[in-house]
Amino acid sequence: AVIQSSSATTVMVIGFVNAGLMSLGQAAGVIMGANIGTTMTAQLIAFNLTDYAPLAVGIGVAMWLTAKKKRLKHTAEILVGFGILFIGMDMMGSGLKPLAELQAFKDIMISLNNPVLGMLVGLGMTTLIQSSSASIGVLQALAGQGLININIAFPILFGDNIGTTTTGLISSIGANKTAKRAAVLHFLFNLIGTILFMTVLRLPIQALVLKISPNDIQRQIANAHTFFNLINVIIQLPFASLLVKIAEKLVTGEDDEVKYASQYLDYRIIETPSIAIGQVNKEVARMGDIVLENLNDVELLFVDEAYDKMDEIFEKEQLINRIEREITDYLVNLSKASLSDSQHHHIDNLFYAVNDIERIGDHIENLAELSKSNQESGLRFSEEASEELKLMFSKSKEAFKYAMIAFRDMDFDSAIKVQALEEEVDRLEKQNRDNHIGRLSKDMCITSVGITFLDGLSNLERISDHSFNISQYVLDEFKNK
Known part of the structure; x- marks a missing residue:
């Protein structure tokens, strides 16, 4: 009526x-x-x-x-x-x-x-x-x-x-x-x-x-x-x-499982922005879950040489990229609907959050490429370097995990935790670089594998930076209420 x-x-x-x-x-x-x-x-x-x-x-x-x-x-x-x-x-x-x-x-x-x-x-x-x-x-x-x-x-x-x-x-x-x-x-x-x-x-x-x-x-x-x-x-x-x-x-049969597309976006509900935005939130959270799976797998690949994970990581990265494009296209259309000021603001933050999650996916892909180079060259990290990488992975994963909890649940405390973790990852990255230089000076490390090590540290530090950005969007939502 x-x-x-x-x-x-x-x-x-x-x-x-x-x-x-x-x-x-x-x-x-x-x-x-x-x-x-x-x-x-x-x-x-x-x-x-x-x-x-x-x-x-x-x-x-x-x-x-x-x-x-x-x-x-x-x-x-x-x-x-x-x-x-x-x-x-x-x-x-x-x-x-x-x-x-x-x-x-x-x-x-x-x-x-x-x-x-x-x-x-x-x-x-x-x-x-x-x-x-x-x-x-x-x-x-x-x-x-x-x-x-x-x-x-x-x-x-x-x-x-x-x-x-x-x-x-x-x-x-x-x-x-x-x-x-x-x-x-x-x-x-x-x-x-x-x-x-x-x-x-x-x-x-x-x-x-x-x-x-x-x-x-x-x-x-x-x-x-x-x-x-x-x-x-x-x-x-x-x-x-x-x-x-x-x-x-x-209408018989079951729906085919969707592997390479978004699952929650539907253009039919754009005229109901509050529900459409909720569906975008669910799709972004799903995208974050896939990225976290890839982050766990790339640690096994990069540190423990689990090369059987490589193809799966690259396949998931393609999925992540497609979901990112579909969410972005959906948000562009949603932004043209009749929205309140707070909804416009939330959509802006969604654009940024999706981009940061996709960039984390790119850094995971970079780590996989570095592992591929190590495999082809027959190079391995030293025991000390492996332990340092494991700690960096642990803190970077924790930062991203709390960032996604903060996003999914609009959890203020989780967003604050990400900031502390990002600072710790920055400290570890500098400390591990210094440790690596010390090993080089003592001829305890091969230069070529050292370059891969430093690139790995850089990618992990960037993952924590993007996690920090996601937490900032969540905190911004609290300021806008």
């Missing part, structure tokens, strides 16, 4: 299901509720408040220009929207009036006395417009000008309710299997309802709406639309679990 579109609500639901925020059973309930809510548009149009529309627009514009609070501005936008709705309906009605004189139009109207043909026209019209509210508005405008009667309007109205499901079906293309089932469930729900009303309930409902509003055909259409969706929900709600099972039978 709030967004005046069951199609838009269904697309959002499909996005939530695809992102794992909603189960198929929950989606069924929301879809049924959306079908009832969307009938409010037709009821509003039936009030025929055209004479007051310019006044609503004028008051709305004046409020919008003078209001300082966002709530008042939103109220003003609602007034302007309602005013434009009724002005548009009046203009459309006036434009349709001359059709009554056209013989071709009269012939078409006569052919629509066939209920099945009328239903197909409604289905096709809503499929093209992608909005049952808009197509029913056109139907009310035609009826208001005396171009169609209630006998013709009813089948078209029922067809509109099937046509509105095509938006969800189209939206589900590229989504996971559960999201596809949600779209199919919406189609089944409206199809079954249409069959019931076309075969059993049409005449009783038609008699009821004629009795309620005998002289107002626009209200008759609005009431018929409301009764259709309300009664359809009452009849089918007890069988919602059965509808879910049928949808699962029609």
Whole structure:
């Protein structure tokens, strides 16, 4: 009822299901509720408040220009929207009036006395417009000008309710299997309802709406639309679990495991920024988990010569890069949505955090490349160098781990710990460089392997620097609250 579109609500639901925020059973309930809510548009149009529309627009514009609070501005936008709705309906009605004189139009109207043909026209019209509210508005405008009667309007109205499901079906293309089932469930729900009303309930409902509003055909259409969706929900709600099972039978199979793509990002929910931002947070946390796995593996590779880890590290680095690109593209699109100041600020921090996590992945790749060079040259670190590297790895990993805990949980204490660890890594890096120079002067170390050692220290120090940056974004979020 709030967004005046069951199609838009269904697309959002499909996005939530695809992102794992909603189960198929929950989606069924929301879809049924959306079908009832969307009938409010037709009821509003039936009030025929055209004479007051310019006044609503004028008051709305004046409020919008003078209001300082966002709530008042939103109220003003609602007034302007309602005013434009009724002005548009009046203009459309006036434009349709001359059709009554056209013989071709009269012939078409006569052919629509066939209920099945009328239903197909409604289905096709809503499929093209992608909005049952808009197509029913056109139907009310035609009826208001005396171009169609209630006998013709009813089948078209029922067809509109099937046509509105095509938006969800189209939206589900590229989504996971559960999201596809949600779209199919919406189609089944409206199809079954249409069959019931076309075969059993049409005449009783038609008699009821004629009795309620005998002289107002626009209200008759609005009431018929409301009764259709309300009664359809009452009849089918007890069988919602059965509808879910049928949808699962029609859309079979399991989703393929996604290895080289994001798992939580869905462009269908960008219009709901608070939820979309939450999904980005989950994807960034997932990206951090993969980077931490690679950091653990590269320690085994770099220090303990576990060369069997090398290919896996490079493969995960490719995955990390792709996730980073997908998150960045998603954030660019999300930043264009209607956002609050705090949401804009959080998105800016997400851009920076994703970049820092990706850079940590790059430093891990650098360490793997250094190990590959050692393997090819047959070089090994001395026992002292290996112990120093293990300590550096331990502190760098700890810094990154606490940085990701701070990010995931918005944990102030973990963010503070990262700062202390970053300082300790800086101290260790300088100390280990000095130790290495001492070993070189005593001929205890080969120069070529020493270069790899120093490069390794540098990469580990940079990992702690990027971890520090992530912790700073978390602390910045606390300052912005």
